[in-house]
Amino acid sequence: MNKGFRLAQDRKSNKTFIPVVKRETDEPPPIIVAIVGPAKVGKSTLVRSLVKHYTKQKMNRVDGPITVVSGKYRRITFIECPNDLNSMIDIAKVADLVLLMVDASFGFEMEVFEFLNVAQVHGMCRVMGVLTHLDLVPVGDKQKKIKNKLKHRFWTELYQGAKLFYLSRLAQEGQYMNQEISNLCRFISVIKFRPIMWRQNHPYLLVDRVEDLTDPEELSKNKKTDRTVALYGFSRGAHMNPSYSVHIAGVGDFAPSSVTHLPDPAPLPKEQKKRSLNQKERILYAPLSGQGGFMYDKDAVYLDVDKVEHDGEREGEEFLAKMADANLQAEKNGSGELLTLLAGIERSELASDSDGEEADDFDANEMDGNLLEIQQELEGSEEENSCDDDAEDELNFKSEMHKRASSSFYARQSSSVNLRALVYDTDPTKLKENTEKSEVGDFFVKIMEKTTEIDDKDQTRAPFVATNAIDDEDNILARVENLAAMIKDSFVTGDWGEEDAEKLLQEDDELHGDFEDLEKGFDDEIDEEENEVSGDEEADDDAMEVEESQEDEKTKKQKIWDKKQKLKEAFNQEYDDKGDPTAGFFEESSSIFGHYLLQNLGEFGDSINGDAQKSDWQGLKTAGEIRKEREIKLKQRSDSLYKPVQRKKRMFHKLTVPKELKKDLPFKTKMKNQQKQIAGVNKATRVPVANLFNILGAAQNERKEKRKADSKARTEKYKALIQKQQLKRQRQNKDLKKKIYSNLQKEVSK
Numbered sequence: 203m204n205k206g207f208r209l210a211q212d213r214k215s216n217k218t219f220i221p222v223v224k225r226e227t228d229e230p231p232p233i234i235v236a237i238v239g240p241a242k243v244g245k246s247t248l249v250r251s252l253v254k255h256y257t258k259q260k261m262n263r264v265d266g267p268i269t270v271v272s273g274k275y276r277r278i279t280f281i282e283c284p285n286d287l288n289s290m291i292d293i294a295k296v297a298d299l300v301l302l303m304v305d306a307s308f309g310f311e312m313e314v315f316e317f318l319n320v321a322q323v324h325g326m327c328r329v330m331g332v333l334t335h336l337d338l339v340p341v342g343d344k345q346k347k348i349k350n351k352l353k354h355r356f357w358t359e360l361y362q363g364a365k366l367f368y369l370s371r372l373a374q375e376g377q378y379m380n381q382e383i384s385n386l387c388r389f390i391s392v393i394k395f396r397p398i399m400w401r402q403n404h405p406y407l408l409v410d411r412v413e414d415l416t417d418p419e420e421l422s423k424n425k426k427t428d429r430t431v432a433l434y435g436f437s438r439g440a441h442m443n444p445s446y447s448v449h450i451a452g453v454g455d456f457a458p459s460s461v462t463h464l465p466d467p468a469p470l471p472k473e474q475k476k477r478s479l480n481q482k483e484r485i486l487y488a489p490l491s492g493q494g495g496f497m498y499d500k501d502a503v504y505l506d507v508d509k510v511e512h513d514g515e516r517e518g519e520e521f522l523a524k525m526a527d528a529n530l531q532a533e534k535n536g537s538g539e540l541l542t543l544l545a546g547i548e549r550s551e552l553a554s555d556s557d558g559e560e561a562d563d564f565d566a567n568e569m570d571g572n573l574l575e576i577q578q579e580l581e582g583s584e585e586e587n588s589c590d591d592d593a594e595d596e597l598n599f600k601s602e603m604h605k606r607a608s609s610s611f612y613a614r615q616s617s618s619v620n621l622r623a624l625v626y627d628t629d630p631t632k633l634k635e636n637t638e639k640s641e642v643g644d645f646f647v648k649i650m651e652k653t654t655e656i657d658d659k660d661q662t663r664a665p666f667v668a669t670n671a672i673d674d675e676d677n678i679l680a681r682v683e684n685l686a687a688m689i690k691d692s693f694v695t696g697d698w699g700e701e702d703a704e705k706l707l708q709e710d711d712e713l714h715g716d717f718e719d720l721e722k723g724f725d726d727e728i729d730e731e732e733n734e735v736s737g738d739e740e741a742d743d744d745a746m747e748v749e750e751s752q753e754d755e756k757t758k759k760q761k762i763w764d765k766k767q768k769l770k771e772a773f774n775q776e777y778d779d780k781g782d783p784t785a786g787f788f789e790e791s792s793s794i795f796g797h798y799l800l801q802n803l804g805e806f807g808d809s810i811n812g813d814a815q816k817s818d819w820q821g822l823k824t825a826g827e828i829r830k831e832r833e834i835k836l837k838q839r840s841d842s843l844y845k846p847v848q849r850k851k852r853m854f855h856k857l858t859v860p861k862e863l864k865k866d867l868p869f870k871t872k873m874k875n876q877q878k879q880i881a882g883v884n885k886a887t888r889v890p891v892a893n894l895f896n897i898l899g900a901a902q903n904e905r906k907e908k909r910k911a912d913s914k915a916r917t918e919k920y921k922a923l924i925q926k927q928q929l930k931r932q933r934q935n936k937d938l939k940k941k942i943y944s945n946l947q948k949e950v951s952k
């Protein structure tokens with residue numbers, strides 16, 4: 203293929219290429235593993251076994267999403283799908299991986315196929331099959347056969363080679379075998395997910411906790427009063443905008459009054475060097491099942507006493523001691539199971555704090571301002587923390603936690619918005635503000651590290667917070683401008699180093715343009731410039747230098763001019779093939795269009811004056827209109843006229859059922875009175891033919907009988923002959939014997 207053409211195509215595709223922006227933060231939300239299957243197949247048992255494997259904790263109740271920290275980099279939310287179609291549809295919308303359970307002693311049930319169909323229309327998530335109840339299937343060849351059959355059926359439904367696990371039997375405590383669960387977990391931990399575009403581009407969350415915030419007094423008055431509900435969950439997909447309305451599956455659309463960021467209830471371990479998780483890091487968070495250590499509310503943090511005790515008495519004591527140091531009052535909650543920390547602070551105070559402008563009245567456009575505020579406040583709070591003022595510790599604990607949450611939320615929000623600003627906004631002052639305050643996302647992180655120094659020790663701080671060790675302002679501005687230019691280049695045309703795309707395109711345009719400047723006369727421009735420069739008599743030495751550089755520029759322009767002239771000639775020759783530059787394509791076409799223009803002006807220029815007349819002017823009538831006016835009829839072509847449809851009467855043969863088929867029919871449906879028909883013989887000839895057949899039949903019968911009688915006579919004759927011969931042989935034998943015996947007697951008597 204032509205190299206030039208290929209290059210042009212590359213340039214074109216580079217211009218339209220939009221890079222996929224990674225929206226995830228450093229700590230992605232937990233992956234959602236749904237356990238789906240028919241009733242009593244062992245779903246709850248599997249969830250219990252999986253949770254036991256990851257956290258060494260026993261689940262009494264399996265209810266709602268259960269989040270576990272499965273490793274250094276991954277968290278998993280398990281959810282058991284109730285056995286109904288609505289739940290299946292909801293699960294298919296959010297699940298990343300589905301464990302599709304099948305009772306091997308029963309085989310595939312309708313639910314499995316239903317779910318696969320539902321998943322298909324929601325963007326197919328990853329699916330792994332899990333066979334249970336294998337202990338109820340006879341071992342040996344029969345089990346092998348069943349496994350094989352189920353495997354192939356599963357492959358037909360999904361794809362060839364789809365993973366199918368076997369959970370052979372229940373072990374101690376009614377859970378599956380440790381080794382088998384551990385193998386299954388290994389597969390879950392390494393599985394790769396395909397991106398589902400719809401999910402990537404929309405914000406969504408799987409609610410793992412619901413809280414009714416309705417005023418109890420109002421509720422006691424009217425049970426059907428509108429409820430205020432707080433929904434908690436990990437945000438997934440795109441960033442959640444508080445101004446968008448939210449769809450709750452199966453309930454409807456609602457406008458949220460506020461969206462707040464809370465501390466992560468199941469954070470990944472901070473120290474990344476360790477080889478495996480310790481017991482403390484194996485966090486289990488399942489509020490709907492009544493399990494999980496901490497619970498963060500809009501206005502309080504709850505600690506589950508059972509969980510702390512489970513983690514070891516010493517740790518629990520330590521935790522409470524720390525809280526005591528901070529002069530916090532511990533107060534038993536109404537349920538007796540949860541402790542409300544921060545109970546010393548008035549609920550209204552906390553509410554106003556968390557409902558404050560920083561978090562709830564969040565506006566993407568004002569984000570940069572917010573980031574600055576938070577940064578300052580964070581630094582301020584650090585200073586406050588360093589002074590030994592015990593009375594303020596209580597408030598500091600709460601406010602710092604809240605600020606950290608908000609700042610990390612803004613950091614995530616800012617990464618996408620600033621990216622857009624950097625790519626499409628050329629205002630360098632804006633860029634400067636952005637880069638000082640935020641990182642731009644994974645793609646640009648390295649460059650940002652050069653300009654800001656992030657405090658390595660304080661990992662909890664948002665990465666965009668810069669310390670005082672920054673270069674002077676001009677330096678930063680220059681670097682930021684460079685960075686912005688580089689980003690723009692990468693996004694819009696691709697970075698081609700020396701051969702910058704924009705420059706190349708401009709050169710291309712100059713050389714291969716439409717030659718319009720040639721037609722207008724570029725020489726005049728040069729002359730004018732020359733005149734201007736030469737007419738400046740009061741020019742000093744500096745002006746002389748300027749003149750020289752202008753001279754250079756002129757010669758450069760002249761060169762381009764000559765080159766263009768040549769290209770134009772080549773172009774004209776190619777399209778006109780006349781060799782005469784004065785009678786080229788351009789001249790010819792411009793003279794034709796000029797002629798039309800004059801003609802039009804002559805026709806309408808004088809006769810129509812003003813807009814009112816223009817709108818009244820009707821123009822020429824169409825041929826159709828004239829024909830209608832004068833009632834002229836078009837001559838019809840004979841072959842385009844409709845003719846009456848003539849249909850031949852169709853004759854059908856009587857239905858005859860073949861003998862073979864008739865034999866298999868049930869007696870009721872057999873056609874008993876079906877007359878025998880002789881193919882190809884009509885009614886008129888039927889009787890003589892039948893007579894002929896009768897005569898022929900009679901003759902044949904007579905012949906047959908004669909043949910029979912003849913053969914009988916022949917047999918009789920043959921039999922008589924044989925009998926005669928036998929008698930004769932007997933007689934001869936008798937005579938012979940007589941002779942022999944008489945001779946013998948003679949001999950003996952001698």
Ligand SMILES: Nc1nc2c(ncn2[C@@H]2O[C@H](COP(=O)(O)OP(=O)(O)OP(=O)(O)O)[C@@H](O)[C@H]2O)c(=O)[nH]1
Nearest residue numbers: 240241242243244245246247334335336337371372
């Ligand atoms: N023999 C045998 N029993 C099993 C196996 N797996 C689960 N069970 C038993 O099957 C019963 C049902 O298990 P669950 O885990 O409650 O099943 P489920 O799918 O959650 O049931 P629903 O929630 O009611 O739909 C329990 O009594 C389990 O002990 C297995 O592989 N073999």
